[in-house]
Amino acid sequence: MSLALPLYAAPQPSTERLHALANDSYWLSLGHYERGKLGGWRSYVDDPAFFLAADGASDPAAELSATLNALYKPAELGDQHPQCVYPARTRWLRAQLQLNDLPQPTCSEYRGWFKEIQPHSTVLVFPAAYLNSPSSMFGHTLLRIDQADVDTNSTALLSYALNFGAYIEGMDNSLLYAWKGLVGGYPGLFSLVPYREKLAEYSRLENRDLWEYRLNLSSAETERMVEHVWELKQVRFDYYFFDENCSYRLLELLEIARPGIELTEQFPLTAIPTDTVRAVQQAGLVERIDYRPSRERELLGRADDLDSAEQDWVNRIAADEQLLNSAEFQALPAPRRALIQDATYRLLRYQAAGEARDSAQAKRSFTLLQAINRNPPPQLEIPRPDLPQDGHQSRTWQLGAGTHEDRAFAEYGLRMAYHDLTDNAEGFPLGAQIEILQLKLRQYEGNHWQVQQLDLANIRSLTPRGQLLKPWSWQVGGGLQRVPGESDDDETLVSHFNGGVGGTWQLGDDSLGFALATARLEHHEDFASFISPALGFDTGLLWRNPLGNLSLEAKGDYFHNGEVRRSLSLNQQWELSTNLGLRLSAQRQFSQLSSPQNEVMLELKWYHY
Known part of the structure; x- marks a missing residue:
């Protein structure tokens, strides 16, 4: 008995057709190509594993030809099949060349990953500048990938954060980090992690305001972007603070999502995050802007309602929650006690950010929450600051x-x-x-x-x-x-x-x-x-x-x-x-x-x- 595997042969488009496809702006975006300083092409990707052709980093036509041939490899390769590794390339070439006879690998790993994310819409997130962190003193940008029910069920914390950043091994000090970031001493990698982790990192650990720009990308455009992110997992780029940084890489992804928009060409020398946010808005991509104040801003906002003596009470109760029951504190009017208790709780949360759990502080926080529930303060209203891109x-x-x-x-x-x-x-x-x-x-x-x-x-x-x-x-x-x-x-x-x-x-x-x-x-x-x-x-x-x-x-x-x-x-x-x-x-x-x-x-x- 013999088992015959089906054989597939890649089509052979004309030289003119291949040349046109290799110079198509979308194919160049998929390969992250740019014009070289001395002519020709070069890819921003600095990882040979990303390319199927030996000279794919500098020859878009060779990479396209190698990809086309690879798509017809036997389906039995499973998750290692080029269709599974390069879903964005596969979809585009199938549409451009009507490749209706492609093998049908299962791609179970990719399909499971994509199903878990459920990409439906996109939000550009801008954590405001934070001078005490060398990597974030200009601010930062990332993308939030939302599921379909994010607004109706308030499920933003279940979304995923798409981030590009420097990959650092070891514990480089701030000066070394800054220097290596300037000269491209770190590899840059894309990561897709739960949004709640990034939210904790930026608004709580670093006490940074967050601006969320909901983009008007359709579900199909968001899906197209996410499928390309799969192609970039563990793929290394050089990382530079001022140009090839988080913001520049995300602009490239938005050009994948919506072919025809031109964002990256505006930043030949530097890509400061606020400038890239402004470019996204000017391109007509922003549908809505939401603001999340940091813990620090919320604490200071509540402290604005307190006089000097009341702020002194905040510091004293933060050190000894038993003072809540003192006759002196209870003699204060109930509305003033409510504000002091709320400010004290916010101060404890601020102090605990990034620290190991402390049982004594946890006890103080719980006692304060009980007091707040008995005597709740009015809703804290934080006025929205000027928009960063303005x-x-x-x-x-x-x-x-x-x-x-x-x-x-x-x-x-x-x-x-x-x-x-x-x-x-x-x-x-x-x-x-x-x-x-x-x-x-x-x-x-x-x-x-x-x-x-x-x-x-x-x-x-x-x-x-x-x-x-x-x-x-x-x-x-x-x-x-x-x-x-x-x-x-x-x-x-x-x-x-x-x-x-x-x-x-x-x-x-x-x-x-x-x-x-x-x-x-x-x-x-x-x-x-x-x-x-x-x-x-x-x-x-x-x-x-x-x-x-x-x-x-x-x-x-x-x-x-x-x-x-x-x-x-x-x-x-x-x-x-x-x-x-x-x-x-x-x-x-x-x-x-x-x-x-x-x-x-x-x-x-x-x-x-």
Whole structure:
């Protein structure tokens, strides 16, 4: 007795037809191809296992031909059959070439996975920027894949989160993580995990607000995207913070879901998450926007209803829940006790985020819940902040004119990303600054040009302290900077690295005061030592006013060699439009190397990407 397996032969389309299919934008999207810098093609995928052709990473036509032949392998290969491994390629080629005679492998693993997810609709999720995490200081994006009953039965927590991120083995510190992320030192992988896990990670562990943008993708478009995600499981990409990052990869998936939309081509250099969210909205993909405040914002929102004495009660009860039964606390009006109890419970939840379970704290929380049930507070209403994508765009061109002492100058600048303390305010928290790769060139009278400033990074987190939460403020920066030289007309270009830590306090609804102790390392050609350390201070005021943002700042550096350098500066920005600002800057510098120097500049800032 003999068993004859059915034989299948792949069709042989004409050379012209194969060439047309290989250059179809959808096939190029399935292979994540882009035009090479020197011509030809290259795929963003950095995993040879993704390709069926030996030169598939650089030859879309060869990969298409190899895929077409592979689809006709015997069905007995089961889950290893190319149709099971590449369902998105299979569906597209079947439709394009009317492949009605394909073998019929069962693909039980893929079909079971797809049935478990039940993709029906898509939500773009944006966890807001979180300065204390190097990987998330610009924010992050991921996709939520919802089932059909997500709205009627409120089942979002049963949905799946589609995420792209750096895969890190071991425990790299923050500086190493940042460096390797800049130079592509980590592989990037897609993952599909329960949404409740991501929700816990971003809104609870990191205390980040979440913005959810429901997209108008049809169920067929969502399914098409998810079937391609199956093709990408365990497939490695290089990961770069500024371009080939979470946001860029998700834009590629949306181009798979809805052929014809052009999203990735808008980001040839950088893909800052807020810019990509804006691009998705401008492409007409956003149907609805929902906001989930973080635990921190909810706690502070409840604390706004309490006076100083009541906030003191919150701290005391958080340390000893027995005070709930004290005569002094019970003497307070019931509505005030309700607010205090609710704020205390929220404080305990905030403190417990990311920590191992503590039985004493769990007992306090349970006691507070019982008290809250007996005397419930009014519903907490958190006003929705400005939409992140309504803020200014990331890249900034700068054109200024001013005087340094009695010398007139013009200044030209470019900053790759993305916000400083006095930039246009909408969509950004007061006291947050992230500047990456900023260059300023200055042209003095007589056509004398000089590099005025080159910042590799300049990051500041000025978060106000209060009775309930007492975060530290900090700053770090490094690059090249002009400082006073030995003659009044001279400025010396020095390399430096600096940092500081201290506190920030809320002075009013729209104003902050801050004071930090600082340290600085500097290479100065006029100093005897190659590297000169300094200790100092940085203090000032921030005011968000009707015109824009104002900052007043005083700094001092006291070097070990006796040099003392201090400065006083004032900046006021006028918001001409969302992406256009006018800034007046005035500065007075003091140095033992020269007499005091004054500088005034008017600068036009244009934000775009």
